Structure formats: C-alpha cells, structure tokens
Amino acid sequence: MINKKVANVADALKGVEDGMTFMLGGFGLCGIPENAIDELVQLGIKDITCISNNAGVDDFGLGLLLQKHQIKKMISSYVGENDEFERQMLSGELEVELTPQGTLAEKCRAAQAGFPAFYTPAGYGTEVAEGKETREFDGKMYVLEPAFKADFAFVKAWKGDEAGNLIFKGTARNFNPCMCGAATITVAEVEELLPAGSLDPNQIHIPGIFVQRIFQGRKYEKRIEQRTVRQKA
Amino acid sequence: MLDKNGIAKRIAKEVKDGYYVNLGIGIPTLVANFVRDDISVEFQSENGVLGMGPFPFEGEEDADIINAGKQTITTLPGASFFDSATSFGMIRGQHVHLTILGAMEVAENGDIANWKIPGKMVKGMGGAMDLVASAENIIVAMMHTNRDGDSKLLKRCTLPLTGVGCVTKIVTNLAVLEVTDQGFKLLERAPGVSVEEIKNATEGRLVVDGDVPEMRI
Numbered sequence: 001m002i003n004k005k006v007a008n009v010a011d012a013l014k015g016v017e018d019g020m021t022f023m024l025g026g027f028g029l030c031g032i033p034e035n036a037i038d039e040l041v042q043l044g045i046k047d048i049t050c051i052s053n054n055a056g057v058d059d060f061g062l063g064l065l066l067q068k069h070q071i072k073k074m075i076s077s078y079v080g081e082n083d084e085f086e087r088q089m090l091s092g093e094l095e096v097e098l099t100p101q102g103t104l105a106e107k108c109r110a111a112q113a114g115f116p117a118f119y120t121p122a123g124y125g126t127e128v129a130e131g132k133e134t135r136e137f138d139g140k141m142y143v144l145e146p147a148f149k150a151d152f153a154f155v156k157a158w159k160g161d162e163a164g165n166l167i168f169k170g171t172a173r174n175f176n177p178c179m180c181g182a183a184t185i186t187v188a189e190v191e192e193l194l195p196a197g198s199l200d201p202n203q204i205h206i207p208g209i210f211v212q213r214i215f216q217g218r219k220y221e222k223r224i225e226q227r228t229v230r231q232k233a
Numbered sequence: 234m235l236d237k238n239g240i241a242k243r244i245a246k247e248v249k250d251g252y253y254v255n256l257g258i259g260i261p262t263l264v265a266n267f268v269r270d271d272i273s274v275e276f277q278s279e280n281g282v283l284g285m286g287p288f289p290f291e292g293e294e295d296a297d298i299i300n301a302g303k304q305t306i307t308t309l310p311g312a313s314f315f316d317s318a319t320s321f322g323m324i325r326g327q328h329v330h331l332t333i334l335g336a337m338e339v340a341e342n343g344d345i346a347n348w349k350i351p352g353k354m355v356k357g358m359g360g361a362m363d364l365v366a367s368a369e370n371i372i373v374a375m376m377h378t379n380r381d382g383d384s385k386l387l388k389r390c391t392l393p394l395t396g397v398g399c400v401t402k403i404v405t406n407l408a409v410l411e412v413t414d415q416g417f418k419l420l421e422r423a424p425g426v427s428v429e430e431i432k433n434a435t436e437g438r439l440v441v442d443g444d445v446p447e448m449r450i
Contacts, residue, residue: 102279
C-alpha cells in the first residue's frame with residue numbers, strides 16, 4: 001500500500017503558490033472541498049485561476065476567495081448565485097471563461113485520461129466556439145476542446161482510505177471524480193478517513209492512483225442553497 | 234391562455250412511457266408534477282442523478298442530494314448517482330430521450346438563446362449548450378412574449394445563441410408550435426386564444442394549416 005495520508009489541511013496544501021491554476025470539485029455548494037477553500041483563504045495566495053462549475057455564493061464556497069480578491073480568473077459553466085462575482089466580472093476585475101457544463105467535465109476527464117483534446121457538439125455555432133477548430137463527422141458539426149491543465153485539484157469525497165481510494169455520496173459526487181488525477185497534484189479531503197483495507201474494493205469510485213494526498217476534513221457545514229420541502233399529507 | 238402550470242401540464246403529454254427526461258430550471262421542473270402515473274419515466278438531473286423523486290419532507294433534506302437547480306430532492310426506487318462526465322455522456326450520447334428547457338428567444342429555424350444578455354445578465358449556460366447540441370427531441374417551455382410584450386418567437390435570435398437549429402417543439406402560454414423548414418407551424422391553440430392573437434404575438438414566420446384545434450389538457 002502506498003500511503004497518501006497527510007496530517008492536516010496545511011500539509012495537504014503544501015506547494016500552492018500565487019498564480020497557480022486549481023480545479024475545485026462541487027456543484028453549487030454540494031460536494032465542495034470546504035476545508036481546502038478555507039485554507040486557501042487563510043494562506044492569502046493571489047492571482048489564482050479556478051476551474052469549478054460554479055463560483056459559490058457571496059459568503060460561502062469560492063465566494064470567500066472572491067471576497068478577498070484572490071481569484072484572477074474563473075472557468076465555470078454557471079455563476080448565477082453570486083452578486084460579488086457578477087460585480088467583479090462586469091467591472092472587469094475578474095476574468096471569466098464560461099464553458100458548457102458537459103465540456104467542463106470532459107476537459108477534466110480528458111486531462112485525467114491523457115487525451116489532449118476532444119470534439120464535442122456543445123457550443124457549435126455559438127460564441128463559445130469562436131476561434132476554435134471545428135470539424136464535421138457524419139454530417140454533424142463539432143468543436144475541438146483542449147483538456148485542462150492545472151497545478152492542483154481539490155476534491156471532496158465521503159469516505160476515503162490511506163491508499164487514496166475514494167467513495168462519494170449522492171450528488172456530492174458531481175465533478176469531483178472527473179478532477180482526480182487531472183492536475184499535477186490531487187488533494188482529496190474526506191468526511192471519514194479509514195485505514196487501508198476498510199473499504200470494499202468493489203465499491204471504490206476513484207482508485208488511489210489518481211490521488212496524491214488525502215486528509216480528513218475538520219468539519220463540514222454542507223450548506224444547502226435551495227431548501228425545498230413538501231408537507232406531509 | 235395558459236399559466237406556467239398549464240404549460241407544464243400540456244408538455245407532460247409529450248412524455249411517453251419508457252422515456253428518460255431531462256428537465257431544465259423553471260417551468261420545465263413543474264412538468265414532473267403532471268406526468269401520468271400509469272407510465273414509467275425517469276427524470277435525469279445533469280448534476281448526477283437518474284430517478285429523481287419529489288422534494289423531501291421537512292426535516293429529511295440531505296445537503297448531498299440536490300438537483301441541477303440546487304434544490305433538495307429525493308430519489309425513487311431504481312435511482313442512481315454518477316459523476317458529471319458520465320451525466321453528460323448520457324446527454325451527448327443521446328441516451329436521454331427528451332429535453333425540456335426554458336428560453337429567452339427561439340428563432341423560426343430552431344435556434345435558441347437562453348444564457349446571456351450582453352452587458353446586463355451573465356449567469357452562464359450551465360448544461361444548456363450540451364443539452365441542445367445533443368438531444369434529438371427538444372421542447373422549449375416559455376411565455377410567448379416577454380415582459381414588454383415583445384415576441385420571443387423570432388425570425389432570428391438577437392441574443393447570443395445557446396444552440397443552432399435544435400428546437401423541435403415549443404409550448405407557450407398561447408400555443409403549441411413545431412419548428413419546420415417553413416417556420417413555426419401552429420399545432421394547437423391555448424384555450425380561448427385565437428389564431429389572430431397568436432399571429433400578432435409571433436414575429437417569426439407562422440404556418441397556419443387549416444383549422445387549428447384548441448389544446449386539451
């Protein structure tokens with residue numbers, strides 16, 4: 001067993017620097033690497049590029065990094081829930097590259113799987129395809145999209161073991177598995193970190209080979225963005 | 234004239250037995266409430282769930298189980314969770330049978346715009362560009378005109394496009410229309426709405442072929 005366990009979030013984030021590119025898992029606030037984000041805020045590093053489907057809300061998730069003007073550029077598919085984000089974008093302080101959600105996921109997966117680029121129909125004929133190579137296959141048009149390149153991927157899983165194997169829960173899975181192994185260093189934080197041998201190898205979602213560092217998060221707020229319920233009849 | 238629930242109710246008739254269906258945010262989400270319960274349908278949410286159920290009972294919300302609108306949801310027997318790349322593999326690979334989404338504008342050639350108003354509103358396209366570029370059966374749910382009374386069914390879209398030539402059907406508060414080579418073909422009128430009213434609210438080419446029936450919902 002190759003042990004990927006590190007003692008805490010500070011050790012897990014060793015080597016992060018100004019100007020780096022980070023991938024961050026999560027959909028909305030669901031399944032975000034809360035502990036890694038808190039540490040990035042504490043470290044105060046600047047001019048970072050974040051690849052993340054969303055940009056958090058004003059006071060949680062990536063919104064915390066936006067508030068302190070640590071982010072230079074965001075690569076996302078949907079950013080509708082964050083006023084500070086919109087303000088920084090419209091004023092030109094923040095560079096934004098909006099990418100179709102499926103393309104965003106596949107650009108991560110391509111980096112993970114060793115593909116330099118791929119063709120997708122998403123965005124053909126729209127401003128997303130401007131300046132990009134297009135090609136026809138079987139009478140349909142496709143856009144060439146390059147794989148992402150990133151220095152760190154920060155992902156969050158439900159359970160993990162010391163070998164770096166990960167299991168996700170519910171829709172908190174989302175982009176997290178796609179980002180594992182898609183950056184130079186993948187840092188996984190988990191709600192529960194177990195000794196190797198504790199997880200059933202049949203149930204592993206992401207094998208430890210895609211993870212360089214794993215730690216148990218200190219706490220998880222797991223904030224709900226839209227609490228929708230029905231009444232008991 | 235239909236309200237939002239009426240539009241959703243009419244679209245629910247397009248959902249057939251054995252369909253996997255992706256519902257967008259807004260009116261499309263309401264469609265799930267009106268699908269007949271004697272047919273088998275699974276709803277997909279692109280953040281990674283198939284077999285979406287109703288909202289949870291109060292106190293049973295789980296922050297780890299949400300839909301693409303970030304709302305807390307439940308799952309039904311037979312449901313599954315998966316990652317975002319797999320989710321869009323289902324969509325791009327045309328395994329999802331029907332996509333229902335909202336729009337700001339639709340053009341008579343099937344172009345759709347629903348993600349950006351330059352200088353004013355930039356929320357992003359989310360999964361819409363992947364969905365419209367891949368799905369074979371795309372129904373748009375929207376109001377026929379905007380708040381200023383301007384038509385949303387146009388000759389050409391004026392806003393940045395989400396996809397080209399992809400919309401197959403449109404259900405509005407006034408009508409059901411099909412996108413054809415000749416333009417918007419009027420299939421049904423909403424209860425109490427005349428062909429004349431629909432003509433006046435449609436900027437793009439409207440094809441009226443014989444008597445247009447009133448929709449049954």
